[in-house]
Amino acid sequence: MNLLLINGPNLNLLGQREPSFYGTTTLVDIEQQLRAKAEAEGVSLDCFQSNFEGALIDRIQESMGVVSGILINAGAFTHTSIALRDALLGSAIPYVELHLSNTYSREPFRQNSYLADHAVGVITGFGAFSYLLALDGLMAYLRRTQSA
Ligand code: DQA
Numbered sequence: 744m745n746l747l748l749i750n751g752p753n754l755n756l757l758g759q760r761e762p763s764f765y766g767t768t769t770l771v772d773i774e775q776q777l778r779a780k781a782e783a784e785g786v787s788l789d790c791f792q793s794n795f796e797g798a799l800i801d802r803i804q805e806s807m808g809v810v811s812g813i814l815i816n817a818g819a820f821t822h823t824s825i826a827l828r829d830a831l832l833g834s835a836i837p838y839v840e841l842h843l844s845n846t847y848s849r850e851p852f853r854q855n856s857y858l859a860d861h862a863v864g865v866i867t868g869f870g871a872f873s874y875l876l877a878l879d880g881l882m883a884y885l886r887r888t889q890s891a
Contacts, residue, residue: 744785744885747810748777748874750792751799751818751827757843764844768871777814777874784882796820800830811889812863812881813838814874821846821856828857837884841877842867 750770753760758769774790781788789810791802799820806813813836820827821840831838838858845868846853859865863884866877 744787744812744882744889745810746781746786746788746878746881747802747806747813748774748788748790749799749802749813749815749817750790751816751820752794754816754818755792755794764849766843766870773871773874776871777878780875780878786882788878796824796826800826803827803830803834803836806836807834810836812836812885814841814877814881815839815858816841816843816874817858821858822852823857825857828861831858832861837863837881837888839863839877839881839884840865840867841873843870843873844868 754770757765757773758767770792778788793799799817803813815838817824817827840856840858840862847867864880866873866880869876
């Protein structure tokens, strides 16, 4: 099983950025934790972060036929990007949407997601732990559907 973790804009600043919403764990730490968990499960995991919408879309397109599932924290593009939605749907790769903060407890514009309705599931509000929960959810989904 090959999985891909995608982080969108400003998530490279985790650890420094608005810690009351996003905590103090850095993206490097999160990626390390996730890689360790994936490895323990016998799963391969690549990590990619970009502040550019087109680079995220390119990476999704390049994943077709290579990656069996995607974990994505699209940051603010979650709430704005039809192009990112189209890339995910066009790839037909199952994905889990995740967020550190509880987007439903924040500004109204964060309550819309262009990704959620086609996601396997959505994890929001558990800080860095959201990533681990999302990985568990995606692996369980893929094991269930791939062995069916
Ligand atoms: C976020 C929530 C988004 O609304 C915000 O734009 C982010 C981070 C989160 O992980 O809580 O950049 O995706």
